[in-house]
Each structure stands twice: as C-alpha cells, then as structure tokens.
Amino acid sequence: MTAVEEVPISAAGNPIGFGNMKRVEDQRFVRGQGNYVDDVNLPGMLHSAILRSPFAHAKINGIDTSAAEALPGVVAVLTGAALEGIPRPSLLGDNFAWMPTLSYDTQAVLATDKVRFQGQEVAFVIATDRYIAKDALELIEVDYEPLEPVMDAKRAMDPDAPVIRDDKGQTDNSITDVHGAKTWESGNAIGTAEAIAAAEADPDCVVVTQEIMYPRVHPSPMETCASVAQMDKVTGQLTLWTTSQAPHAHRTVYAMVAGLPEHKIRVISPDVGGGFGNKVGVYPGYVLSILGSIVTGKPVKWVEDRNENLVSTSFARDYHMTGKIAATKEGKILAVDVDVLADHGAFNGVAQPTNYPAGFFHIFSGSYDYPNAHCKVTPVYTNKAPGGVAYACSFRITEAVYLIERMVDMLAAELEMDPAELRLKNLLRPEQFPYTSPTGWVYDSGQYELTMREAMRIAGYDELRREQAEKRARGEYMGIGISFFTEGVGAGPRKDMDILGLGMADGIELRVHPTGKAVLRLSVQSQGQGHETSYAQIVAHELGIAPEDIEVVHGDTDQTPFGLGTYGSRSTPVSGAAAAVVSRKVKDKARLVAAAALECSPDDLEWELGRWKVKGDPERGKTIQEIALLSHGSLELPEGVEGHLEAMTVYNPPNLTYPYGCYICVVDVDPGTGQVKVRRFIAVDDCGTRINPMIVEGQVHGGLADGIGMALMELIAFDEDGNCLGGSFMDYLLPTAMECPDYELGETVTPSPHHPIGAKGVGESATVGSPPAVVNAVVDAISPFGVRHADMPLTPANVWRAIQGRPVRVDLAVE
C-alpha cells in the first residue's frame, strides 16, 4: 500500500532502520541452542513435583506424607499445613500457604482447608530427580471429603449454590473488585436502554438479541511453566530462573509474597517458549520452588508437564455474554448493550489493570459510529482453574470484538443486508479521529473504510458472493465471514493503569560504547516476538547504528531497568516508544559533543541518519561512531555536559494505541458431516508503522492459526463432576498446518499520532480479530438452514447440531 521508505543497508546486509530483516534470535533457535528454564542445571540442584487435586471441590481432612518421605531420594515434602507454619514477614498475610493474585485476591500456594479446582496444588515433593519426585506423589495419602462442585457460572449465582471461597468468609460466589463492587459497568446505561426501547417500539427499526458464549480456552505455549530457584543462605540472594513474561513485576510480587528484600532477588527469564498470557501470572509452582530452596538450602527446579499446564495454569475467556443491538432498517446502528457473566474460576487471578476488572472489554462498541453503548460484567467464582486474561486477548478485547462482530453479522442477517455493506455504512470515518467512543476510549487514528476495501479487493468479495450464490443453487454450502476489529493496546498511561499498584510505564537504557557499538536494556520480555531484532532496528532508525552493532539485553532484572513486561501487545507501544525516546536522548547529547568537536554551535548542526553535520557545509560532520569515541575521550566538553554516551528514560504512554484490521474468511461446510474447511483467509492489518514487516507477518500468521483453532476446535470443558475434559493434546486440540490455509495478507499504514515512531503493536491483532471471521463464515455457510448463531468451537458435531436446530452448551460435557 504505502511506499516503503528507502533505508540504507548495513555491512551485514541489514536495514539501518525499518524493513525486513531475519530475526537475530532465530540463529540460536533453529540450531537447537536456545536456553530455556529446563536447560538450567546447577550443581546440587534438586527436582520437584506437585501433587494435584483429583477433585474440583473437596474438604481436606488430612494428608499423610510419611510413605513419600521414606522413599529413597526424597528430600522434603511440603503441604499446606507445613506452609501455614512458616511465618511470613510481609504485609500480605502471615504465612506462606496463601499468596496474592494480580487482582488483589488470594490464592492457595498449597491447599489447606479445601481444594477448589481439579489440578489444584496439594503437596510439593522435593527429590534428587524428577522421576523419584513423581513416584513419591503416588505415596502421599490425602483424605478428601468431596463437596458439590460448581462448574457452571450460572449455577454459581444460585442462592443455594455451595460457597467456594469460604476461606474469605464469603457467603456467595460473587467476586468483589478492589473498589468493593460486585458488578462492573461502562458506558451510558440509561441512554442505551432508552435507545433500544425506542427501537423496539419503532417499526422502522430492529433489535437483535443473542446469547453468545466465548468458551474457556488455553494458551498452550510450547514450553510449559517452569522455575529454578537458588537461595544463597550466606548472601541472602535469591536467584530465580523462570518462565515469565514480566520478570520485573514478578520480582516485586516475590518480594511481597516472600517478604524478601527486593534488592536481594534476581529474576531471570531466559528464552521463553511461548507465553500468550500463560506466563503473566505468578503460579504456586514458582513460589514452591523458592520455598523449596529456602527449606533445603539447595537449588530446586520445578517443571510442569503438559497435563499440569493445561489443567492448572491461566486459561482464557469463559465469558457468557448476552448482546442486544438496535439499528434502523436502513442499517444505521443505534445502540449496543451487553450483559456478561464472567467465570473467573476458583481464585480471581486475572492480570489486568486494577481499574479495569473486566479488562478492556468495554471497547466492545467496536469500529462503528453510534452514540449509545453499555455493558455490565458480573464475575463469579466457580470450581475451575484460575486465570482469565490470557491467550493473546488484549485484556479481553478478544471477547469484545467477538461479541460486536457476531452481533453486527446477526443484524445483517436480520436486515437481509450484505454484512460488508452494513459495516461500511457504520465504520468510523477518518475525520472523526481522535474519536471518543461511547465507553470513553480515545481511538488515535484510522482509515477504516480504506482498510476494509483493501481486504475486499484482495478477497475479490463480489466474485465470492457470486460463487456462493451459484453453489447454493447446487446445494453446496460455502460461507464468507468478515470481521472488522479495533484494539486498544499498550497499557498504559500511569494515571489510569497499574497492576497491584505498579504503574505501567517502562524503563529503558541505551549505552553507546567508545567504538560506536551499543547495548539496549529492555524491561519487556520476548516470548517469540523477536525483540532482539525489532528493538535494534528502532535504535538503528533513530541513530543510524547498524542493527548488528546493537545488543538487546532483556529478561534479567539485574541487567535491565524496571518495567511491566510483555503482554496485552504492550511492548512496541510502550517499550518500543521508550527505545525511540532514549535513542533521541542519546542523539541530543551526541549533538552537543559533535558541536564541541566541530567548534560550532549545536544549532548549526543538522541530523542525517548516523551523523551530525554542519548546516550548509555537509562535508563537515561527525558520525555517531566518531562521537561515541569523542564522548569517551579527552575532548573538552561544554559546561554541564558529562562524558560518555548513554541515556535512560521511563516512557509513560499518553494514551493507548489502536491497531485495527479487516479479516475475511472463506469456508466450505459439508452439511452431511458438519466438517468445516477454511479455504481462504485474508487479513489486512493496520498497525501503524511496521518496524520489521516480516516479524509483523509472522505475528499475524500465528494469530490467525490461534483464531482458527479457537473457532473450530479448542476448548476446555468440564463434566458435572468437575473433571477437566481438555487435559492433554489428544483432548485439547490445537490446529495444525492442515487446518490453516495459505494466508493472504495486506496492509494499510495509519501511524499512531502520539507514538514516537507511529507504531501501534500487532502481537494480538490476529488472535483477536480472526475468531469472529471464521464463525461468521461458518454461520453464513449454514444460514440457508435457518442458523443465525452457533457457539465456538465449531467442531463437526456442533455444526451438524446447529444445522439440525439442536444447539448445545459447549462448556459442559457433551450429552
């Protein structure tokens, strides 16, 4: 779309700035030389295993660990009762059996009174090897008294439902947020209700209502969660190698949990094999490895297996939504109202900014121009694993986009209007930006119609509709699904956003060595996003230093400044901005040094990439490399200018950035079997400036696979006894290359006006935007059978049942 700027090429063949460049980190990954937590092996290190509850809800009457302790090779066995006996010198509680969650709730490190979900941590065995630790688990006898499990969020609201959090003195299963509220609302309740009532009464208007379930799914990173803790009793230093998307935030939480002095804690996240939000939270396993090292005086490694990862770590979604959309018969949207019952599991472990208990769900008004929107979200406890903000969800924007994009499609069906036409009628127009949404977001920039028309052009939209009509006449069922999404990413402005009181600004440091090579120290942590490459490109773009001459250091709290980590697509919007700002600080200082060397005023200098030169005399100048040496040399510097060439900054984003896009999916459905084949997938993303288009495309490819998976097969369901029905990759299905078509990508570029380089973040766009495109396509395909909606995952069985008019509750065991 937009012409790519000419960028000089470095000696190593890399762009000195933005452009395609192979990922630096892949050198080690493709050679099998990545360094993950499980690769960390220390002298004398012990191994561990966690005994997990087979019940979703049960009283613990007693635990007998004597046989396990007697097994040769077992060093220690910890239980909740043992942890209750260890006093904790901290503000957050008086013993180690409980820890804080990121949402001001408490979570059991090891169960004491009751178990509250299947897979909950009950005992911790430390042994000389991993096999012995697992063998010992089988020797622990737990006396459980099973209680009625609450597996259905609706049942949890019943007055006679068993109370799950009696440990907190609760008398029901509602979740109270930090402000004391049991529900959370956003938007204009009265205006929206009035608009919908008026539309209902108006023969020229329609109102469509639909219950929509976004079922529970799991991020399933390739690397499961793990940690190695080493407590040095002499120095009091704790080093923790861990699978963390947010090492600095984790260190602070450990300081709070363990009551350890923060400066004595070092958290290292080496290579992280995928996160998707799964590695934002602090899990009991991490804390137990620390306690294990404190108790034994030896390093302790904890590595989860696949089943443990699926059943106990942070899930995503589990939103029961009821949407109402009102519009005129010409297709002008008037209002949207949403009521959500949010299943948070047994502990409120969501990881979102404090003031947003439902995350950014209230961005559900979407990409359209209408004045009235309102949502009400009610979170509840159930006997399921805790978590809730995960799987590339942009703090619940996934649920929001799914809701609005399904509602818009249902409205199109009701109006018998083409869903593309309906969207084009309502999309925000470029001149409306910055646009304040009915729920208070300020969208930064966008050219929505341009982007949508580009997607339609690539798809050959009109031709597809013709093909569909011909096929329908022959009894073949092809579907075309559109989704237009807007995200708000890059949390966030300090005045609005914090997690556990920690503001969401990011620190960064840039040091240019005397020879002009540089090191950039980041607070954010890569789990596959390619930070080591893109961040070097940002500095290259600003300073003209070749990317191969810039080392990007991340994932070690001792080596990097404070910041909140990588999730919610926040790295580029926040730390990416920080990288540009800190480079500009260095550039400004370089100007002073160059002026001193050239014996002129800094005002006489102008910048060309990599060099300050004298205005009107371009031969006279100093390259950034020359300036680096001069800064460290004997050159007399002006008053107030210190030697060396380095800077640090803390970037506080003034607003979120708002990436958006239009996706079109084409499917073929076999109505005799319910099988869906995704034939084409067109994705046009506008994420503002593209630092490395190749990495952007990689992020989009991955996200599209995620979306196809969620739409068609991924599901964590539970049976009525509380058993998790998605505990292995035989049961929790992830898509393969066979389910994913050759993606057709496009782009428009509308830079963010407030981001230093105009970038908006793209890590979650495709995961957020693609599920509704797939579902809309499938529903479109089977609409001749009268189907208007079917809940994900659209497995062959669920599609067939929808065609038969026999829809099912997808989150419970299939009956």
Added chain:
Amino acid sequence: MQTPAPTDYVRATSVANAIALLEEHGEEARILAGGHSLLPMMKLRIARPEMLIDINDLDELRGIRVEGDELVLGAMVTHREVLESPILSEHYAVFREAEKVIADPLVRNRGTVGGSMCQADPSEDLSALGAALRGTVVIQNSSGSRTVPLREFHEGPYETKVGPAEMLTEVRFPIRPGAGSAYEKVERRVGDWAVCSAGVFVTVKDGVVADCGIGLTAVGAEHFCAPDAEAFLIGKAPTEENLRAAAKLAGDASDPSSDQRGPADYKKHLAEELTFRALTRAAAASQGA
C-alpha cells in the same frame, strides 16, 4: 515432561524368545511394538508394565505378501508400509484411504498393524477395516498358533483374544477379485481419532451386490461391523435407495456414547452417512466407474 513409572526393558531375539519372555515375566510384562499407544499410556501412568519386551528387531514379523488367495501382513508392518504398499493398493483402495487418515506421519512411521489390533481401542481405524474385509489374525503361544476371525477377535474395549503369554504374529485378508472398497472418516482435526469411520468393500456382479463388508469404528458397533446392513444388500442392485437403506441399518448397528468428539445422535448419524458415502464409492469402483 511426562515421567512414566519405573519399568524394565528387554529386546526379544525371536518370536519364540518373546513368548518365552512373556511366560517368564508373567502378567506385568508387555510387548512393545511401535509404542505409539503403550508409551503415551505409560507417560500418563495409566499403563505401568514392569517389563517391556521390545519386538522391533523381529524381522520375521515384517513384510506384506500374497499367500494363495490371501494378503498377509506381519504384525510389525507399520502404518506407513500399509499406506505405501503397491500390493495392498492393487487389491483394495481402502488400505490407502484408511491409512491416509490414521494419526500423523510420525505415528504412522512407527505404529504397527499388530499393535493397532492388540491395542483394540474402540476408535481404532484398522479394526473397522479388518472387520469390513473379514480378515483373520494369527495368534501364537509356546504350544503353537491358531487363527481367529477379526469379527471374533475383540472381547470388549481394549480386550482381545490374545492371552497373557501370547502374541499376534500376522493379519490376513482374503483377496476378492472385482471388489471395490472405500474408507470415510470424520475427525475433529487432522491426526485426531475418529468421531466415526466407515470402511467397506462391495463386489457387484451382474448388476447386483454379490458380496460386501461394512466396518465401523468409534461408534460402539459390535465387532466393528454391521451384518444386518450387509445381509440386506446381498442380491440387491446398488441403487442409491438400496445403499441408503443399508446405511440406515449400519446406523442401527452402532451404539455410540456421547463424549467430547460428539453427541451420540450425531455419531449415529455419521455411521449412516459415512457408510452411505463409502458404499456409493465402493460400488462404483467395483463397477469400474
């Protein structure tokens, strides 16, 4: 990382040696073939044999050959060998069609015919195929061997006629000149187990069905077959109406239970629909279409 319970391991040097080892180690010993069913169960500690007797060195259990009017597959023939066998394809398209949708290339490279039969998972694809073709298996013990029809082989889910100190050595299928065959499977995702599969052969002579076999997996059909549907078709023209009626009887032969692969009503529908589709293609193939 999954961690199986402690176990011992020995490599058998011959079938006789493997059987002797089974006798020596008793109930807690298990044959290890491709390992693609046994090892996953061990990793989850659902299976915890104390001794694994590895039969991967036994060349006498390998190879696909024609013997008289039978196709003979050694127990250690892999899925991949079945998939790629020109001999099997020449006689029945259904081998290739079924194997293409069994698991994934990694599993097919090591998983074996004998292992699949002995695993006797209620969703095993080769069980449907074996029932459809009315194959037999050869079971050996220290006092000799016997032949058991596949339609009598299964005693229940995961249970077969192979006794404690016995091994399956061969699977045999009758050759049927002029037969057409086909396989239909619905899975939730490539590489997944069947929600339902139907494998069939049909021999059409003089415009009527002279012989046929219908196998079903994953839907609780007794011995993985649908004898009433077969009986109905014999002597009838393979018209759409007749094939539909037979397929309906195949649906009746199924007795599926609901699980995460799908509800029982859907699976019953699939048994019918997939049988119809497979019969249609097989009948056409038999008639040279």
